[in-house]
Amino acid sequence: MFRNQYDTDITTYSPQGRLHQVEYAMEAVKQGSAVVGVRSNTHVILATLKRSASELASHQKKLSEIDDHVGVAIAGLTADARVLTRFMRNECLNHKYVFEQPLALSRLALSVADKCQVSTQRASKRPFGVGLLLAGYDATGPHLFQTCPSGNYYEYYAMAIGSRSQGAKTYLERTFDSFPECTVDQLAKHAVLALRETVSSSKDTELTLENTAVAIVGKGTNFVIYEDDEVKPYLDMIDADEEEQPAEAEPAAADAPMTDA
Amino acid sequence: MEKVIYVNETDAQRKPLLPSASSSVMSGLRLTAGVPLKDRDDSVLASAAGAPVKHTSRPIVTGSSVIAMRCKDGVVMATDTLASYGSLARFRQISRLYKATDHCVIGGGGDMSDFFELCETVRKETTLEYCYDDGHMITASAIHQMLARIMYNRRNKMDPYWNYMLVAGWQHGKPVLGYVDLVGSHFVSEVIATGYGEYLGLPLLRKAYREDITVEEGKKVLQQILTVLFYRDARTIDRIQIACVTEKGVEISEPTKLETEWSYKAFISGARASDVSTW
Amino acid sequence: MASIGTGYDLSSTIFSPDGRVFQIEYATKAVENSGTCMGIRCKDGVLLAVEKTIISKMLVPGSLRRAHIVDKHASLVVCGLISDGRVIVDRAREECENYLDFYGRPIPGAILADRLAHFVHLYTLHWSVRPFGCAILLGVHNGEKQGAQLYMIEPSGVSYRYFACAYGKGKQAARTELEKLSLNDKQASPQISCEQAVKDLAKIVVSVHDDSKDKEYEIEMIWVRDGKPAAMVPRDVVQKVHDEAKREAEADSDMEDE
Numbered sequence: 001m002f003r004n005q006y007d008t009d010i011t012t013y014s015p016q017g018r019l020h021q022v023e024y025a026m027e028a029v030k031q032g033s034a035v036v037g038v039r040s041n042t043h044v045i046l047a048t049l050k051r052s053a054s055e056l057a058s059h060q061k062k063l064s065e066i067d068d069h070v071g072v073a074i075a076g077l078t079a080d081a082r083v084l085t086r087f088m089r090n091e092c093l094n095h096k097y098v099f100e101q102p103l104a105l106s107r108l109a110l111s112v113a114d115k116c117q118v119s120t121q122r123a124s125k126r127p128f129g130v131g132l133l134l135a136g137y138d139a140t141g142p143h144l145f146q147t148c149p150s151g152n153y154y155e156y157y158a159m160a161i162g163s164r165s166q167g168a169k170t171y172l173e174r175t176f177d178s179f180p181e182c183t184v185d186q187l188a189k190h191a192v193l194a195l196r197e198t199v200s201s202s203k204d205t206e207l208t209l210e211n212t213a214v215a216i217v218g219k220g221t222n223f224v225i226y227e228d229d230e231v232k233p234y235l236d237m238i239d240a241d242e243e244e245q246p247a248e249a250e251p252a253a254a255d256a257p258m259t260d261a
Numbered sequence: 262m263e264k265v266i267y268v269n270e271t272d273a274q275r276k277p278l279l280p281s282a283s284s285s286v287m288s289g290l291r292l293t294a295g296v297p298l299k300d301r302d303d304s305v306l307a308s309a310a311g312a313p314v315k316h317t318s319r320p321i322v323t324g325s326s327v328i329a330m331r332c333k334d335g336v337v338m339a340t341d342t343l344a345s346y347g348s349l350a351r352f353r354q355i356s357r358l359y360k361a362t363d364h365c366v367i368g369g370g371g372d373m374s375d376f377f378e379l380c381e382t383v384r385k386e387t388t389l390e391y392c393y394d395d396g397h398m399i400t401a402s403a404i405h406q407m408l409a410r411i412m413y414n415r416r417n418k419m420d421p422y423w424n425y426m427l428v429a430g431w432q433h434g435k436p437v438l439g440y441v442d443l444v445g446s447h448f449v450s451e452v453i454a455t456g457y458g459e460y461l462g463l464p465l466l467r468k469a470y471r472e473d474i475t476v477e478e479g480k481k482v483l484q485q486i487l488t489v490l491f492y493r494d495a496r497t498i499d500r501i502q503i504a505c506v507t508e509k510g511v512e513i514s515e516p517t518k519l520e521t522e523w524s525y526k527a528f529i530s531g532a533r534a535s536d537v538s539t540w
Numbered sequence: 541m542a543s544i545g546t547g548y549d550l551s552s553t554i555f556s557p558d559g560r561v562f563q564i565e566y567a568t569k570a571v572e573n574s575g576t577c578m579g580i581r582c583k584d585g586v587l588l589a590v591e592k593t594i595i596s597k598m599l600v601p602g603s604l605r606r607a608h609i610v611d612k613h614a615s616l617v618v619c620g621l622i623s624d625g626r627v628i629v630d631r632a633r634e635e636c637e638n639y640l641d642f643y644g645r646p647i648p649g650a651i652l653a654d655r656l657a658h659f660v661h662l663y664t665l666h667w668s669v670r671p672f673g674c675a676i677l678l679g680v681h682n683g684e685k686q687g688a689q690l691y692m693i694e695p696s697g698v699s700y701r702y703f704a705c706a707y708g709k710g711k712q713a714a715r716t717e718l719e720k721l722s723l724n725d726k727q728a729s730p731q732i733s734c735e736q737a738v739k740d741l742a743k744i745v746v747s748v749h750d751d752s753k754d755k756e757y758e759i760e761m762i763w764v765r766d767g768k769p770a771a772m773v774p775r776d777v778v779q780k781v782h783d784e785a786k787r788e789a790e791a792d793s794d795m796e797d798e
Contacts (some may be wrong), residue, residue, distance in 0.1 A: 005550065011670035012551065015544055015562075017569025019673070100406040104397045114630070117623040123668040140396045151623025155600040176598050385637055392609040392633055394772060 011123045021127065022120050025149035028129030032075035034162035034198035035062060037133040038172065038191045039144045040182040043218030044135035046073040047191035047234075049162075049198060050211045050227075063215045063225045067092035069102045069136050071215050071223035075162035076130035076149075084112055084128060105136040109145035109153045117151030131161045137218050160194060167197035188214060189237045196238065207235055320372035320423040322346050324357045325496040326458030327368040328486055329427045330466055330479045331438040331451045335507030336429035337479035338366060338438075339487055342516050343498040344373045350498060358504045360511045362387055365401035365430040366504045367408075370456045371443065372423035379408065379422055401430020401506075405439035405447065413445025425455035431506045454486075457494040462486045476505050488519050492528075553667045563671060564664050567695040570673035571620035575757065576710035576748055577606075578741050579617070579677040579690045580718065581703050585734045585765035586679035586688035587773075588617045589741040591708070591749060594756040607762035607772060611636035613646045613681050615762045615770040619707045620674030620695075628676055628693075631659050649680030649689035653699050661697020671695045675707045681764040688764065703730065710748030717744045734765050738773060739781050746785040758782075 006012050007020030014020060035048040050059035060078055065071045066088045074081035091111050095103035112132065119125035127149040134145040146161060147153045158176040160168035171194045179187060191214065192207065199205040213227040214234050226234065308314040322344050329338035344352040352373075359367045359380040367383065369376035383404060390399050405428040415421045421443040428439045439449045452466035469482040480503050491497045499519040505512050523529075543549040549562030556562060575591035590606045606625070607617045610632040618625025635655045639647035656676065664671045678691040692707065693699040704721065706714035721732060721740060732740070738761060745759055759782050761773035 005545070005547075009550070011668070013563055013566035013570065013670065013673070015549070015566055015569070017566050017571070017573060017673065019570075019670075098407055098410050099399070099403040101400070101403050104395065106395045106397070107393070110626075113623060114626060117627060120623070121627075121663070121669055138397075150621075151626070152604065154595075155603040156596070157598045157600060159596075159598060173596075173598060381641070388612065388637070389633065391612065391769070394609050 009123065010120060010126060019120065019150075022150050025127035025129050026131075029076040029131035029149065029161060030163055030165075032077075032130070032162045033062070034160060034165045034168060034195060035073035035075050035133055036158075036160040036165075036168050036172070036191050036194045036198075037073065037135055037144045037146075037156070038158040038176070038179055038187055038194070039135075039142050039156070040184075040187045040218075041180045042142060043184050043187055043216060043221070044137065044142045044144050045184075045187050045191045045217075046071065046133060046135050046215040047188075047195040048073050048213045048215075049195055049207070050213060052210075059210055061213070061227075063213050063227075065223050065225065066108075066134075066136075067096070067102060068222045069138060069217065070105060070108060071135055071217060071225070073133045073135070073215070074130055075133075075165075077128075078130075080128045080130040081132070084115070084130065084132065087115060088112060102138060104138045104140070105134060105143040105145060106140075106155070108136070109134055109147060109155075112147050113151050113153035116147060116149055120149070120151055133159060133161060135215065135217050136223070137221075142218055158190075158194075160198070162198070164198040167200065168194040171197045184216065184218065185237065188216065188234050189241070192234050192238050207238075209235065314419075316418075316420040317372075317423065320375070322351060322373045323496070324355070324370045324373055324376070324456075325494055326454060326456035326462060326487075326490055327357065327370045327425065327427050328454040328458045328462045328466060328483055328490075329368065329429055329438055329452070330470060330474070330482065331429075331436045332474045332476045332479045333472070334436075335431060335476040335505050336436045336438050337476055337483055337503060337505045338368045338427055338429045339480075339483040339501055339503045340368050340370070341487060341491070341497045342500045342502060343496065345496045348495070353498055353500065354516065356502060356513075356516075358502055358513050359383070360504075360513060361404055361428075362399060362401075362430075363510045364432060364506060365399075365404055365428065366506055366511045366513065367404070368427045368429070368504070370425045375422040376424050376426070379411065379424065379426070382411065383408070400432040401428055401437050402432065402439065402449075404428055404430070405437070405441065405449070408441045409445055409447035412441055412443060412447075416444045427453055427455065429504070429506050431508055431510075434508070436506070457490060457496070458486070461490055461493055465489065476507060480505065484519070488521065491519055491521065551667055552664050552671055561664065564696045567671040567673050571675045571695060571707060572709065572711070574620045574674075574708045575606075576706060576708040576714050576745060577617050577619035577675070577677050578706045578714055578718065578744060579679060579692070579702065579704060580721070580732070580737050580741060581688050581690045581730055582732050582734045582737050583730050584688075585681055585763055585768075586615075586690050587734050587737045587741065587761060587763045588615060588677050588679050588690075589738075589745065589759060589761045590617045590619065591710075591745045592758050592760055593754065594758055597756075601758065602760075602775065605760070607760045609762070609770045609772075610652075610678075611640075611646065612769040613764060614649070614652060614678070615680075615764055616676050616678045617760070617762065618674050618676060621672070622674075624672045625674045625676065628656060628660065628672065628674070632656055632678075646682065647680075648682050648686060649678070649691060650701070652680060653678055653689075653691035653693065653701070657693050657697050657699035660693055660695065664695075664697055677705065677707065679762070679764050679770075681766070681770075684766075706744075709754075710745075710750075713748040714744050717747060734763050738763075738777065739785070742778070742781040742785040743788070746782070746789050 006014040010021040033049045033051045037046050048062040052059045064085045092103045120127050132147045144156050158172040212231050215225045217223040327340050340357040344355040361383050425442045430437045440453045441447045454462040465486050487501050500516045503514045543562045548556035552563035577590045579588045608629045663669045672695050676693040681688045690702045692705045704718040764770040
């Protein structure tokens with residue numbers, strides 16, 4: 001296979017100008033279980049689907065607090081995410097130490113993206129195999145950012161990443177116009193409904209107290225994670241509202257990473 | 262050329278103390294940001310080589326008092342425009358007020374070179390903020406905090422920036438006024454004065470302060486206090502600048518001359534003309 | 541392609557027998573797939589424009605930034621990989637700061653372009669790194685005497701000064717259009733103003749954009765004008781000009797249809 005010549009080294013471009021190693025790292029994000037982020041005029045909410053390795057194992061946490069005003073949801077290699085999480089906590093603490101103010105979300109996303117970029121350009125490194133959804137509230141309001149292994153970062157009104165996230169994306173694209181004016185509860189319901197789209201196609205999974213976690217941050221609210229029993233109100237919310245049938249999940253469209261997106 | 266310090270320097274055994282080039286250097290151009298080892302502080306290298314560490318232990322060209330008052334609708338700050346070299350009135354037209362952002366001004370006393378260097382540091386930060394162009398702009402209290410961290414960091418190295426600074430600003434619809442000094446002390450207050458102003462000006466500032474005092478009134482108060490300081494402090498001149506920060510932004514006046522009155526009896530014959538005591 | 545499978549195209553430290561470095565050429569491919577970027581030197585400054593594909597309607601406008609302010613007097617746009625471009629942006633800011641620190645005046649465009657070209661070129665010399673997958677259009681204004689300058693730096697580290705230039709997907713068509721503006725009249729300074737150029741570049745973007753093939757897009761513009769600090773052209777201004785250009789183009793094509 002010719003293709004193999006160009007896809008084993010991070011510093012090698014293919015004749016088409018693509019970086020296969022980076023694209024493969026982007027695939028790692030799609031292997032991770034799904035996470036959803038939505039934003040209103042005042043709040044950002046993350047909803048995640050947790051997996052457990054076996055019956056005897058706990059569910060892998062996918063939400064982390066970074067600072068009072070920011071948190072992340074991860075999709076991809078958890079160990080890589082831990083490195084980035086620690087990095088972000090450090091950035092926030094340093095900024096708070098020097099300026100006595102919380103770090104702006106756009107700057108935090110930028111610094112993570114810059115860190116990711118470095119490992120796409122050196123032979124001695126590999127890209128981080130993790131995508132992040134950053135949710136936070138700063139001087140310019142609520143923000144939802146996505147970062148990629150490629151070093152790109154995006155600000156979204158609503159976004160879903162991870163395995164089978166296309167279904168959630170379709171749901172969000174259909175409904176996100178109404179998000180700005182949503183109350184916190186309404187917004188949370190949208191987040192969980194979107195998340196449910198990622199499990200609806202598989203028969204044996206559904207959202208449960210064990211595998212679902214929700215996080216909220218916004219005006220006057222620090223980043224809080226709700227899981228286990230605390231997530232019950234959010235699951236009840238969608239159970240109470242069963243009439244709205246979820247759309248069929250579409251097959252994941254291959255996003256071309258690193259190329260001009 | 263690159264300077265390398267040697268340990269136990271003898272002609273026979275010369276071992277470089279530090280690697281001459283770090284791994285991130287290629288063809289003389291740096292691939293990564295950061296300070297190469299060879300650019301580190303000379304005194305640190307010298308001390309590692311066994312020599313005593315020497316630091317600045319006094320300011321050289323100095324500015325005197327800075328005084329400021331937080332008012333209802335803004336902050337006013339004033340300085341004279343003199344930079345002394347010891348007791349010599351060396352530079353008479355130096356501005357000691359620096360407009361940091363559209364809503365922040367910094368006034369500095371103490372070593373003027375150190376002050377300008379600190380202003381440069383602030384300028385770099387604000388330029389970067391401008392470049393980011395992301396809707397966030399550094400606030401006066403963030404600048405105040407940053408300066409405090411820099412000052413405290415340097416004092417822990419026993420190599421302080423020899424300054425007393427006031428930071429005035431307008432943020433989130435409120436005036437702020439803060440103080441920072443060479444040991445890293447920092448606080449916010451409604452009236453602050455540094456240098457001789459701390460002794461002679463502060464009581465006057467406190468007396469004049471009201472919660473509902475306006476910027477216009479504040480300016481007059483500061484002018485009067487600087488006049489008093491000019492009479493008493495031998496390191497001032499009668500040329501002053503007044504800055505005010507309001508909702509509209511920073512306004513720094515052109516240097517103006519203080520009106521003085523020297524015909525008081527005490528000025529002519531001396532305040533203790535009839536006092537026979539030696540003290 | 542003759543290069544594929546020869547083994548001479550796997551590293552930027554390998555020459556092919558006919559003296560080419562294929563990895564650099566491949567990096568250039570990454571740039572050529574990117575949205576069209578354009579720059580133009582005007583009588584009162586320099587203007588840069590870039591066509592940005594909108595990858596999702598849920599994206600917040602202005603996200604995935606390609607136009608960057610580098611210093612009060614310098615700006616650039618990134619054509620190609622955005623994340624690679626940010627490394628050059630950071631470097632450019634550092635160079636501006638260092639120069640000002642050392643010489644006490646803003647860095648001249650020629651020197652900034654030269655230093656960035658050196659930096660970009662460096663990544664073509666060593667096996668442990670890959671060349672940048674982006675080109676840089678650099679707009680600098682050095683006051684009345686030296687005026688506005690426009691440079692383009694390519695992934696190879698080559699840099700030229702231009703009256704007007706274009707790179708990316710629609711570069712050929714865009715260059716042809718730019719030449720029609722006849723800016724290279726060496727006898728006189730350019731006659732076109734920045735305000736006018738905003739309209740002209742928007743028109744060109746509209747004309748080179750292939751509606752049938754490409755997705756939704758927005759235009760990002762940045763300028764450095766006489767006596768003013770580098771700034772993004774306000775989004776509403778760009779939007780207005782863009783809409784006008786589109787309307788005109790549609791009207792033209794309707795006429796052709798008849």
